[in-house]
Amino acid sequence: KAGVTQTPRYLIKTRGQQVTLSCSPISGHRSVSWYQQTPGQGLQFLFEYFSETQRNKGNFPGRFSGRQFSNSRSEMNVSTLELGDSALYLCASSLLGGEASGNTIYFGEGSWLTVV
Amino acid sequence: GQQVMQIPQYQHVQEGEDFTTYCNSSTTLSNIQWYKQRPGGHPVFLIQLVKSGEVKKQKRLTFQFGEAKKNSSLHITATQTTDVGTYFCAGPQGSNYKLTFGKGTLLTVNP
Numbered sequence: 001k002a003g004v005t006q007t008p009r010y011l012i013k014t015r016g017q018q019v020t021l022s023c024s025p026i027s028g029h030r031s032v033s034w035y036q037q038t039p040g041q042g043l044q045f046l047f048e049y050f051s052e053t054q055r056n057k058g059n060f061p062g063r064f065s066g067r068q069f070s071n072s073r074s075e076m077n078v079s080t081l082e083l084g085d086s087a088l089y090l091c092a093s094s095l096l097g098g099e100a101s102g103n104t105i106y107f108g109e110g111s112w113l114t115v116v
Numbered sequence: 117g118q119q120v121m122q123i124p125q126y127q128h129v130q131e132g133e134d135f136t137t138y139c140n141s142s143t144t145l146s147n148i149q150w151y152k153q154r155p156g157g158h159p160v161f162l163i164q165l166v167k168s169g170e171v172k173k174q175k176r177l178t179f180q181f182g183e184a185k186k187n188s189s190l191h192i193t194a195t196q197t198t199d200v201g202t203y204f205c206a207g208p209q210g211s212n213y214k215l216t217f218g219k220g221t222l223l224t225v226n227p
Contacts, residue, residue: 033215043159043204043217056213090158105149105215107158 002026004093004108012114018079021111025072025093029106032074034066037088037110046089049074050096081115088112118143118209122218130226135192137221139205146208148181148188149215154201162190197225 005024013019025032034046045058049068066076072093078085091108119142129135139148147166151159163172165181165188172179178191192199202220209216 031213033213035217042219043206045214045216048213050213058214092159104164105161107151107160109158 004091004106006089006091006108006111008111009109010112010114012116013081015081015083015115017081018077019081019113020075020077021089021091021113023074023076023091023093023108025074025091026106029093029095030072031094031096032068032072033092033094033105034074034076035090035092036060037090038086043090046076078113083115086113086115118207118216120205120207120216120218122205122221124221125219126222126224128224128226129195131197132194135195135199135223137190137203137205137223139188139190139218141186141207143209144185146185148185149206150179150188150190151204151206151217152201153204153220157201159204192223195223195225197227199223200225 004026007022023032031050033048036044036046046060046064047057047066048055052068063079068074088110090110092105094105121140123138127135147164149164150162152162153159163179165179168185169183170181176193180189188205190203202222204217204220206215206217
């Protein structure tokens with residue numbers, strides 16, 4: 001079956017602009033999580049959605065937002081971009097999310113965002 | 117909040133040597149997960165450990181979950197160049213829908 005698909009793969013934005021990233025989870029998966037990966041901070045949790053509801057949110061400013069659609073596809077948006085937002089944004093999908101025993105989590109290839 | 121510490125940060129070995137990375141959580145975990153990320157790639161799920169003292173093996177990889185469910189280790193026997201990458205541990209925090217990742221251990225293997 002098809003894996004987690006993230007678009008776009010690479011993008012360059014200017015400070016102050018906004019960006020929307022998209023994630024299509026594996027068919028049948030209802031949980032979608034987003035992570036920011038940077039060399040200095042590692043993998044940091046942004047938020048998790050399950051059946052269109054945000055179940056948890058990480059410690060990021062309100063400029064970072066997301067949503068999930070009825071078909072489980074998810075988008076995340078970053079407004080008023082800052083240089084420090086340059087990172088790899090990873091989407092992860094799973095059947096149930098979180099700790100469910102035996103629940104395998106699949107990451108997409110990520111969206112590389114560069115803010116100049 | 118919960119912290120997941122991982123050591124060492126880097127490890128360079130000769131092909132054929134063993135490798136171990138350690139993960140420690142500041143709180144008890146309901147489970148711990150391990151991922152591998154190849155250079156330029158994305159994290160790939162390796163395994164999930166749930167029970168106290170659990171040990172699981174995948175070919176040359178051995179995963180352990182501590183008795184107190186606060187620490188874990190990944191041991192690779194006789195490393196190969198294909199083992200190169202960053203190994204992350206991760207544990208659920210709070211409501212369990214949020215995974216906290218360690219900073220990872222970057223393994224390089226000299227052929």
